[in-house]
Amino acid sequence: MSTPHQQMFFQHLFGIGQLSKEQIEHLVSMGESFIELSRRPIKKAPTLRGKTVINLFFENSTRTRTSFEIAGKRLSADVINISASTSATSKGETLLDTAETLAAMQPHVLVIRHSIAGTCEFLADFLPHTSIVNAGDGAHEHPTQILTDLLTLKTQASGYEGITMTIVGDIAHSRVARSHLLAAQKLGYKVRVVAPKTLLPSQVEQYGCEVFHNFDEAIPGSDVLYMLRVQTERLTDNCSFPSIREYHEAYGLNRKRLALAGDNCVVMHPGPMNRGVEISSDVADSARSRILDQVEHGVAVRMAVLTALCGTAPEPEKRTPRREKAEAAMQAQGKLL
Numbered sequence: 001m002s003t004p005h006q007q008m009f010f011q012h013l014f015g016i017g018q019l020s021k022e023q024i025e026h027l028v029s030m031g032e033s034f035i036e037l038s039r040r041p042i043k044k045a046p047t048l049r050g051k052t053v054i055n056l057f058f059e060n061s062t063r064t065r066t067s068f069e070i071a072g073k074r075l076s077a078d079v080i081n082i083s084a085s086t087s088a089t090s091k092g093e094t095l096l097d098t099a100e101t102l103a104a105m106q107p108h109v110l111v112i113r114h115s116i117a118g119t120c121e122f123l124a125d126f127l128p129h130t131s132i133v134n135a136g137d138g139a140h141e142h143p144t145q146i147l148t149d150l151l152t153l154k155t156q157a158s159g160y161e162g163i164t165m166t167i168v169g170d171i172a173h174s175r176v177a178r179s180h181l182l183a184a185q186k187l188g189y190k191v192r193v194v195a196p197k198t199l200l201p202s203q204v205e206q207y208g209c210e211v212f213h214n215f216d217e218a219i220p221g222s223d224v225l226y227m228l229r230v231q232t233e234r235l236t237d238n239c240s241f242p243s244i245r246e247y248h249e250a251y252g253l254n255r256k257r258l259a260l261a262g263d264n265c266v267v268m269h270p271g272p273m274n275r276g277v278e279i280s281s282d283v284a285d286s287a288r289s290r291i292l293d294q295v296e297h298g299v300a301v302r303m304a305v306l307t308a309l310c311g312t313a314p315e316p317e318k319r320t321p322r323r324e325k326a327e328a329a330m331q332a333q334g335k336l337l
């Protein structure tokens with residue numbers, strides 16, 4: 001029988017949906033073992049020496065990009081950052097050409113964030129010799145954020161099994177909420193979603209969660225209040241979102257609301273926070289807040305993911321999948337390329 005570590009040898013991390021319970025738990029445990037490295041005076045281990053990681057970010061990001069960068073560097077990988085404004089796509093190159101160009105430089109891992117769901121899977125078909133990590137694709141998935149949150153919960157007395165996580169806010173556009181809904185089904189924690197009807201995906205109950213429109217009703221019995229930012233960049237109409245004041249009144253977490261929760265209930269947020277919108281400053285900075293723990297654990301979990309994936313892609317060949325397809329097409333027409 002293969003060990004959990006052997007079962008870990010998958011080439012890409014596209015989403016929580018692809019992982020088994022054992023694989024999720026293995027990555028979280030690996031992350032836990034990396035926490036200590038970041039607390040040492042000299043934060044360096046040789047694990048990924050000689051490996052190259054490229055961060056290719058087409059959406060704004062501070063914590064996720066920095067977190068992957070620090071994770072790679074602490075494990076001695078060479079890490080290169082490319083953002084949308086500095087990538088050749090801003091000069092008209094297609095995303096596929098940019099990705100193929102970078103892959104031709106033989107990195108071990110490409111960490112990709114893009115506003116279009118499914119970007120990583122699409123590119124993976126053309127980059128057989130690189131591992132791809134999804135750092136957030138549209139409203140689809142954000143696997144490393146969920147692994148981060150699970151590690152934060154694992155370090156708490158409650159753990160994550162059997163707990164009730166209440167996710168509040170823009171569920172419809174949140175890749176974080178979607179990935180948690182998938183993880184909860186595999187790991188046995190309960191999810192309540194709280195949002196106005198306009199910010200809930202249709203048939204969200206399919207994920208086995210409880211649905212609330214009234215935040216106050218969802219608070220008692222919650223172990224985690226998980227607050228989301230309203231994804232204004234993904235709201236395509238003007239009528240889904242009330243005014244900021246109305247939103248804060250109905251769905252913002254403030255001290256008064258937090259008092260409805262049990263003594264051990266903690267507050268989480270994937271960041272970036274909008275203080276005064278989904279969360280008030282007194283709650284964000286309170287002893288109940290685990291928001292900065294999440295940030296710390298994000299680095300540890302990304303060390304685990306990079307370690308698990310580096311070196312899983314097969315060795316490169318000269319011919320790319322696109323070239324093979326083009327040659328086959330030309331041969332079929334009796335022409336030489």
Ligand code: NCD
Pocket residue numbers: 063064136142145175176228229270271272
């Ligand atoms: C989240 C994201 O990008 O999906 N943030 C993050 O990765 N730290 C949530 C958000 O943008 O609101």
